[in-house]
Amino acid sequence: MKQYSSIRSVQILAHVLQQYGIDKVVVSPGSRNAPLAIHFSEMDAMQCYSIVDERSAAFVGMGMAKALKKPVAITCTSGSAATNYYPAIVEAFYQNVPLLVLTADRPGDYVDIFDGQTIRQNNLYQQHSYGDFQLMEDTEENSYDYNLDTVKKAVELCIEKSGPVHINIPLSEPLYNLVNELPVLPSIESSIQLKNFDFSSNLAAEWNTSKRILILVGMQDPNPELQMQLSQLVKNHSAVILTEVTSNLDNEKFFSHIDRYIFNFKEEDFKTYTPDLLITVGQNVVSKKVKKFLREAKPKHHWHIDEYWQPDTYFALDRKIETKPEVFFGKLLNNISLEPSSYFNLWDVLRDKMDVRHQESLPKIGYSDFYLFNILSQTIPAEYNIHISNSSAIRYAQLFDFNKYKTYCNRGTSGIDGCTSTAMGFAMMTDEPTLLITGDISFFYDINGLWNPYIPPYTRIVIFNNGEGNIFRIIPGPSDTNAVDELIATQHHRTAELLAKNFGFDYIKAEDEMSLDRVMEAFFKSGPKPKILEVMTKDEHNEDKLKAYFENLKS
Template sequence: MSYTMSSTLLTENISRLWTSVIANQLQKLGTDHVFIAPGMRNAPLIAGFKAQEEINLHVGMDERALSYQAYGYAKTSGKAGVLVCTSGTAAANFYPAVIEAKKSNTPLIVISADRPLELSQTDANQSIDQKQLYSNHIKHFLDLGTPCESVSTKAVARMMAHAYEVALRAPAGPVHINISFREPLDGKLQSIDSKVIDNAKNVFEAQSPARQLLGQNTLDISSIMPLLQKAKNPLVVVGELNLSDVNETREQLLQALKSCPFPLNVDVTSSLKFDFSLNDGLVPTFDHPEVYEYFHNNPPDLILHIGARLTSKHFYRYLDQHSDLFPVVHLSKSISLSDCGHAVTHNFNVDPINAIIALGSFWSQTPSTKNLPFSPFVHKKIDTIENSKPLAFPYISKRIIEMIPSGHNLVIGNSTLIRSFDSYASVAEAKSLSVLTHRGVSGIEGFFASATGCALANKKPVTLALGDVSALHDLNSLELVARSSTPIICIIVNNYGGGIFTLLNLEKGEELYPIITSPHERKLAPIAKAFGIEAHEVNTRSEFEMTYKSALERKQSTFIEVFVDTAANNEIYQQLRTIKLS
């Protein structure tokens, strides 16, 4: 549920005075949605945010679900997702989303209410040590202490503005703000010095925030031009890009990338993959043995990797085994050692979006080397998928891409599904999709919730493709799906366990499959129906296409459970592996 009301400086007591200033400061910095896990210790914070104009409050019963909703909102919008919780284990339930945000450079601001020192350090009920709770998984920790008259609200406002700036500054990420509240936690009147109130009014009524977000650096590509000009046969790969930045600059990015005269591999996490086809010189993922073999026999003389990590582990295997043959140039916002192939020779800490746009003018004046042999084997794989009758992951991902309208959101789960979508390569057709993934640490939880956050951010329909085990991890978030005013189509591929492990072709250890595959006997559509969501069970291709087509035409959320036989799915994958380059 959501709430809004006009801005008011609360002066009933010092706690409410502080929280009014905190909420008002975040509003001035651009916060328009706040995600609240209710409680009593954070009641002053709830009051402060509820009193601010233009801030929508989203209340969630499950802290983990709420945190992923904030993550999905932040990743799609580019704005910081603000989370508010009570004391105790509430903030700990945010932990998986905080880690994902750190690894994926997504701005989150966690504001946790705490008990004061005399309670938190004496084993009082619902108290833990919340300071540095997230360790090195955040960019910044701020302990505001307990609201008091001796600390000026101007100082509080500036510290909040700084924390906001840290969350947004590249590389973006989560910050944690901890604030201890003594009673009264409600609106009980408490005497406050008039000077303190006057100072708070000055901060509150100021037209601008207490501290401005500084501008971001742009790229001067002259520093990398000597490397690029020397290369005659480079390979350009585009990894994960900031989703909100892509949506703001998509036309410029496509103009630049489609002028690229070199072989181009675009990862599914870039949100640009489906804007390209083989006709644009697209190189399919290195997970295709044919692609790996081609570049083994025809190595580039330079690899230019733009953006964050790629989905394909075989790309990094290729780097590990061939990097002595060519330099590897990496352009990324991150200052982390993002080099799991142990191959990067030149690393530039730059905004990859600006880099692509800037490189467009160089690429447009360079002769093309895009004579690639991939179209025949892709056609053969498409024919294999089309001619095989059972429902399987390659067919499901292919049909979703073919049927989903351009401009929609696509949220993709991990494990088999993300690899299936990354393996897809269009022969001719292209469409623009906003693709949201959880590839920071590749956890399997929180996808229903992040899909609702994505829908909240841009108000566009969402198709969520998810595995059954991942869905089981996030059933509470179906409440958020049921509440969503924007349609969310949940396509759950149910093979009754973690089928990806059966695709690994273990030489030894098959006896572990009954454990590592998390087998179960649960159907999930009845659970979705219990949340009031229209739900369907699908067993054939025709049923899937008809049900998905109908869901796309509806204005409400739909749950589609697609049953896949693991043995039949594995057989199709085996057939696809046997196809070779002509």
């Protein structure tokens, strides 16, 4: 026999979620949100996933939403539990990942009277959400109509903005009164309006009169339609297209290793390679070098194409084009001439030279973090979705051919805190295997990302354990201080072996070239458990080998 919550606001909430096809809910345990957990778990069209740690749970929900490409709901109890959602909400805000955040709360008159787990929850995430809503309790006048309308607005905003929206739900005791049947609630008619984009003839004129066109694509999900459109633009060398690993674009005429090509640019190079027209697509760009180049270059025109964000990253933005990139380029291609450009040849000569130096450098760099990324780029099976943690991991990946894979990274705020949890949430929602490549600090920071009973056996994690946050020896500054070992790089002697056993993963360790080469093939073979490969590089002076690589590129 079904056991639904008797609380009308909870019934309304579940009904509206079902009407909009939101059928995945990440539940963290608690008493105040128990009515939601009980009710959602009895709904035939809903699936609930229990993740204990709220910080991890929110990132798991974000990973699920990225895989599904639709909203996922997360729900927790009141008080500090709700504050633990914040890191993932910020990341989802800047990545435009649709999270519907459902926080249970004490009654409003309990706030600030020192009742347990009672804080100022209303508008808690206001700085980093696309909407903040609070429901009425059932006993309040007009609560039925108000709550039905409020939940509808919140859900539609989450879908329309593709980002986090918060619904705070005050609930008075008793919390565990149940009913066996639900009242009939009205069907919901969506009021989401499709956006139209009108292509301006001025855009075509600016394109056709620009001799040096540079398109820089930042972080975005795989987009086959955009892939075809940009491939058409470079077919006759009409534009230069710079991409990163997180651009999820792959074409031999795209320039896919930005730092390899421009790391040694001087002031005169900024002038030589300056575009007339800069077109940026997508969100965050990893490369600090390309940001410096384009800020110094001062292009005459800069267009940014994105539905949600129009940041003036390069201090030259003069056209904010608020639409999907495939919509924009589809119309652009119908209105411009595609003429060969000497600007493409200029970049192509640079690429050929630096690619040769890159290949010549590889045999000189022995076993290290750098060596691992080179091996991974050649051996990961094509069907894998790859998640890469922040800090040095994503920077190493930029140097190698990971652009042939579907690749994800939490570059919204670029933090290390939820990389594992996000990858595990993604893995839960796809039949394709998922690989997380992570540094040791990022992995240990998010250990609870593995406290998750839903991780599929075809999930893989590669940890490169250099015994510290080695990024702080790569970037200039920290190594010149006395605090670097303990307080900045945070040296340690931990390994993941016992953690793997505790969370039910098979564990493999590599400590040199020979052992790494020997275990790599077996690591990707199917098995009954997910697997962790820990590659130990603590004594390999990784930062020196990376610096030597860039020195080799100069020669």
